[in-house]
Amino acid sequence: MEPSLRAAPAALSSLIPPEATKQMRILVVEDDREAAAYLTRGLKESGHIVDHAPDGQDGLHLAMGGNYDVAVVDRMMPRLDGLSMVRRMREEGNRTPVLFLSALGEVDDRVKGLRAGGDDYLAKPYAFAELLARIDALIRRNGSETVQTKLAVGDLELDLLSRTATRSAQKIDLQPREFLLLEYLMKHAGQVVTRTMLLENVWEYHFDPQTNVIDVHISRLRAKIDKGFTDPLLHTIRGAGYSLRAIA
Amino acid sequence: MRLLDVFRTATFRLAFAYLCLFAVSVLVLLGFIYWSIAGKMATQSDETINAEVQGLAEQYKRRLLPGLRAIIIERSSRLGQRTLYLLTSFDGTPLAGNLSQWPPDAKATAQNWINFTYIRGPEDDRETRPGRAVQVVLQGGFKLLVGRDVSEVNAVETTIRSTLLWALAITGFFGVAGGVWISRNVIRRLEVINRTSREIMSGDLTRRIPVQGNRDELDDLAKNLNEMLEQIERLMMGMREVADNIAHDLRTPLNRLRNKLEGAMIGNTSREETVQALESAIGEADGLISTFNSLLLIAEAETGAHRDTLELVDLNEIVRDIADLYTPAAEDRGISFKLLAASRVMVRGNRSLLARAAANLVENALKYTPEGGAVTVSTFIARDDDRPAFSVRDTGPGIPEDDRERVLDRFVRLERSRNTPGSGLGLSLVAAVARMHDATIALEDAKPGLLATLSFPRVETVLAPSIAAQARRVLPAPTKAQRAREPETQG
Numbered sequence: 001m002e003p004s005l006r007a008a009p010a011a012l013s014s015l016i017p018p019e020a021t022k023q024m025r026i027l028v029v030e031d032d033r034e035a036a037a038y039l040t041r042g043l044k045e046s047g048h049i050v051d052h053a054p055d056g057q058d059g060l061h062l063a064m065g066g067n068y069d070v071a072v073v074d075r076m077m078p079r080l081d082g083l084s085m086v087r088r089m090r091e092e093g094n095r096t097p098v099l100f101l102s103a104l105g106e107v108d109d110r111v112k113g114l115r116a117g118g119d120d121y122l123a124k125p126y127a128f129a130e131l132l133a134r135i136d137a138l139i140r141r142n143g144s145e146t147v148q149t150k151l152a153v154g155d156l157e158l159d160l161l162s163r164t165a166t167r168s169a170q171k172i173d174l175q176p177r178e179f180l181l182l183e184y185l186m187k188h189a190g191q192v193v194t195r196t197m198l199l200e201n202v203w204e205y206h207f208d209p210q211t212n213v214i215d216v217h218i219s220r221l222r223a224k225i226d227k228g229f230t231d232p233l234l235h236t237i238r239g240a241g242y243s244l245r246a247i248a
Numbered sequence: 249m250r251l252l253d254v255f256r257t258a259t260f261r262l263a264f265a266y267l268c269l270f271a272v273s274v275l276v277l278l279g280f281i282y283w284s285i286a287g288k289m290a291t292q293s294d295e296t297i298n299a300e301v302q303g304l305a306e307q308y309k310r311r312l313l314p315g316l317r318a319i320i321i322e323r324s325s326r327l328g329q330r331t332l333y334l335l336t337s338f339d340g341t342p343l344a345g346n347l348s349q350w351p352p353d354a355k356a357t358a359q360n361w362i363n364f365t366y367i368r369g370p371e372d373d374r375e376t377r378p379g380r381a382v383q384v385v386l387q388g389g390f391k392l393l394v395g396r397d398v399s400e401v402n403a404v405e406t407t408i409r410s411t412l413l414w415a416l417a418i419t420g421f422f423g424v425a426g427g428v429w430i431s432r433n434v435i436r437r438l439e440v441i442n443r444t445s446r447e448i449m450s451g452d453l454t455r456r457i458p459v460q461g462n463r464d465e466l467d468d469l470a471k472n473l474n475e476m477l478e479q480i481e482r483l484m485m486g487m488r489e490v491a492d493n494i495a496h497d498l499r500t501p502l503n504r505l506r507n508k509l510e511g512a513m514i515g516n517t518s519r520e521e522t523v524q525a526l527e528s529a530i531g532e533a534d535g536l537i538s539t540f541n542s543l544l545l546i547a548e549a550e551t552g553a554h555r556d557t558l559e560l561v562d563l564n565e566i567v568r569d570i571a572d573l574y575t576p577a578a579e580d581r582g583i584s585f586k587l588l589a590a591s592r593v594m595v596r597g598n599r600s601l602l603a604r605a606a607a608n609l610v611e612n613a614l615k616y617t618p619e620g621g622a623v624t625v626s627t628f629i630a631r632d633d634d635r636p637a638f639s640v641r642d643t644g645p646g647i648p649e650d651d652r653e654r655v656l657d658r659f660v661r662l663e664r665s666r667n668t669p670g671s672g673l674g675l676s677l678v679a680a681v682a683r684m685h686d687a688t689i690a691l692e693d694a695k696p697g698l699l700a701t702l703s704f705p706r707v708e709t710v711l712a713p714s715i716a717a718q719a720r721r722v723l724p725a726p727t728k729a730q731r732a733r734e735p736e737t738q739g
Contacts (some may be wrong), residue, residue: 105541106548107600108557125537127530177572203573207604208538210611210674216576239527 024048024139027071029059029085030101031078039072042128043135056080063089068096069139072131075102075113083116090117097138101126107206129240133192140191151186154246156225156233158186167225177202178221185234185244194241218242259434263427267420274419278412286405293380293396294361300331301382301394313390320344331396332366332379338389347393351379360384364395378402437466441473453481497539505532542673549601549680558685560707561602563593563627563638570606571625574614582619588626593636595704597685605681608674609640609700616644617697630703639701646698652691678702 026048030036036052043050051066053059057079063071071089075082086098097120100113105123113121119141120134151158156167163179165172174182180202185193195214199205218234226232235243308316320333324346334345342349351364360383365376381395437460444457456477457470511517512525571587578585595602606625613623621643629636647655655675678700682689687704 106544125533127534203569205573205603205607206600207607208541209573209607210538211574211577211614213573213577216580217573220576 024069024135025067026050026135027053027059027062027066027068027096029053029056029063029071029077029082030074031055031076032074035074039131042132046132056082056085060085060088063096064092064094070097070099070135072099072101072135073118075100075104075109083112086117097141099131099134099138101131110206127194129192129237130194130196133194133197133241136191137188137193137197140188151183151189153186153189153244154231154233156186156246158183165225167229172224174221174224178217178224181217181221182225182244185242188244190243190245192237192240192243197241257431257435259431259438260427263431264424267423267427270423271416271419275416278415282405282408282412285408286401289401289404290398293398293401296331297380297382297394297396301384304392304394305384308386313386313388316386316392317344331394332381334391334393336391336393338391340391343390345393350391350393354383362393362395363398434466441466441470445473448477453477453484498536501532501536501539505529505536508532539673542677545601545604546673546677546680549677549684557598558596559599560594561597561599563595563602563636563704564589564591566599566602566606567625567627567638570603570610573607574610578614578623581614583614583617584622586622586624588624588628590626590628593627593629593638594707595636595685595687596707597704598681601681601684605678605702606638606640608678609702612674612700613640613642613644613698617642618644621697633703634706635703636706637701637703639699641694641697641699643694643697646693646696647691649693655691 026043028036028039028043028050030039030052031054033054036054040050040052051062051068053062055077056073059071059073059077060080062068063085073082073086077085080088082100082102086100089096089098098118100118100121101124102109102113102121103124110121110123119138122131122134149160151160156165158165158179160183165174165179165182181198184198184201196208198214198217199207199209218236222232222234226234231247233244233246235245237243304316304319307319311318317335320335321344323329323331324333324344329346332345332347334347334350335343336350337343340350347366351362351366354362354364356362362381362383364379364381366379367374368377377397377399379395380398381393384392384394386392441457444455447455456474459467459470459474461467508525508529512522512529517525567589568587571585575585610623610625617623623643624641625638626641627636627638679689681687682702685704687702690699690701690703692699692701
């Protein structure tokens with residue numbers, strides 16, 4: 001078994017890059033008591049403020065009232081299911097980013113979730129690191145709405161218009177897919193990006209390959225952007241994924 | 249089987265109904281025979297009498313009473329005379345004839361006709377015999393009786409009647425007995441079928457219904473049932489195999505998971521060791537999840553849940569993306585990865601499932617191809633039937649011919665790959681996706697290695713269900729010409 005997304009909540013704080021531990025207000029809407037307790041504890045340990053609602057009705061109340069940075073919503077719940085809850089939120093003009101967390105994990109279910117107004121979809125069972133990375137990505141995306149044409153991390157620069165990459169003014173030759181990969185990593189600079197997130201966003205696949213294909217792509221990209229430089233930018237986060245950041 | 253039960257069976261009822269019909273027709277036939285023979289004899293006798301009366305009447309006209317009398321006397325005395333004559337005066341005194349007196353028990357039937365009995369024979373051996381005659385009253389009250397002994401006619405009638413009754417009785421007897429016998433025979437064979445079915449239902453699936461070998465309907469029934477049983481047994485074996493494999497492929501990692509968790513809990517393990525054990529346990533759980541996801545996906549593809557979401561897709565795009573994803577990994581292992589794409593290979597399909605199937609084939613190829621080998625992915629339109637297709641060829645050990653169909657089943661892993669990682673679901677997922685797309689999957693010897701080809705129905709044709717059935721079989725190897733069609737230079 002390749003080292004995939006594994007993490008025990010106790011070791012979570014070690015997974016999170018320092019800037020990501022900024023305190024967030026997170027709403028957890030989940031009817032399963034144990035799953036909710038685990039989620040709440042894990043998120044709290046990661047330094048966030050967590051509220052829990054046991055069903056969609058309460059969840060809707062809390063979501064409309066509290067000013068949350070992100071909501072994690074189960075789909076099948078008593079009283080009001082997750083899809084309806086998020087639909088109602090969007091109808092009322094609430095733009096809180098929503099991550100669906102559901103046992104219904106097929107492609108169709110994912111599409112339904114996103115159509116109902118969800119921003120991301122994670123199938124149960126999930127790795128906590130995966131969830132954390134996705135929550136993080138959602139919160140940051142919500143912050144920067146402006147369209148960027150240039151991305152920069154440390155001395156690495158990516159021009160989205162001319163499709164060129166340079167590091168310390170040295171041009172880097174990238175294959176089209178490598179460019180997309182780097183673009184995604186740079187847009188999420190400083191965050192943890194999991195292999196599944198890369199597979200979904202760069203290749204648009206929703207399955208886990210049995211072989212370590214993503215790792216090979218990353219190591220090739222790493223060879224291009226980090227080789228010959230003293231400060232590596234592309235870091236492997238053990239048990240979670242990768243993170244592109246300049247260490248000051 | 250008791251006799252009473254025989255009467256209750258459908259076969260007997262059928263035989264009985266047939267018997268009744270048969271009896272009625274026999275009755276009609278015998279009745280007709282009786283009527284025609286007996287009737288003929290009686291008519292003949294009556295006609296003879298009529299003719300006689302006619303003759304006498306002429307004599308009477310010419311020679312009057314004395315002449316008539318003379319003729320009667322003359323005729324009555326003829327040896328072996330079977331005609332009865334009697335001429336009497338008005339007071340009943342016999343004047344001539346072979347009857348001693350006017351019969352006292354004469355019963356008139358039709359006009360002038362009478363039936364009667366008379367006594368004949370010598371003094372010591374008299375017998376009463378039946379007769380039939382015409383009586384004529386002449387001028388002066390004289391009466392003439394001309395008749396015949398009808399004992400023979402009566403005897404024949406009686407004989408025929410009793411013969412007919414016997415025939416009817418015998419017919420009835422043999423009919424019933426035959427009915428019982430036939431139904432018993434049929435019932436015995438049906439009973440064999442029933443008994444065998446019961447035994448099979450109670451669990452002994454290896455039992456088969458005996459076939460007599462005389463090619464009748466019951467043999468056909470037995471053969472069909474046997475074929476059905478064969479199929480059921482195959483399915484049951486398949487299910488048992490799947491169950492066994494699930495037991496092995498899900499229980500084994502579950503057991504390892506449990507062991508690891510327990511190991512982390514007990515004994516004097518350091519914190520680091522504990523974390524290590526837990527991580528490895530999570531690894532097991534991830535493996536289980538992936539097996540489980542594959543099973544769900546296979547079930548989903550097999551129930552055809554995605555059928556309504558099929559859209560026009562270019563196989564090239566799918567294969568190119570998969571090649572893009574896997575090429576670096578292949579090169580890292582010292583395997584050259586080649587893509588031979590035709591210009592445009594459109595199929596009606598589900599993009600993500602097709603990608604998944606292609607990925608599984610490629611992963612399978614990468615897993616078995618040794619360093620220095622090559623994996624080639626091609627898309628093409630088959631020359632012989634214009635079907636769009638894609639194939640994955642490797643230079644690994646290939647799959648022995650006997651196992652090619654089996655590897656498409658769930659959880660089947662050939663012995664040699666038992667120890668390599670994988671759930672044994674990769675190819676069965678490909679097979680399920682193929683079935684969902686009405687595509688055929690062919691596994692062939694690439695000499696060396698394995699050539700797996702998925703051929704899809706042409707886009708303009710409606711998805712034909714018959715193709716889906718074909719997808720369940722591994723197709724025979726294509727001709728050399730067809731293989732040569734795959735483009736060798738592009739990509």
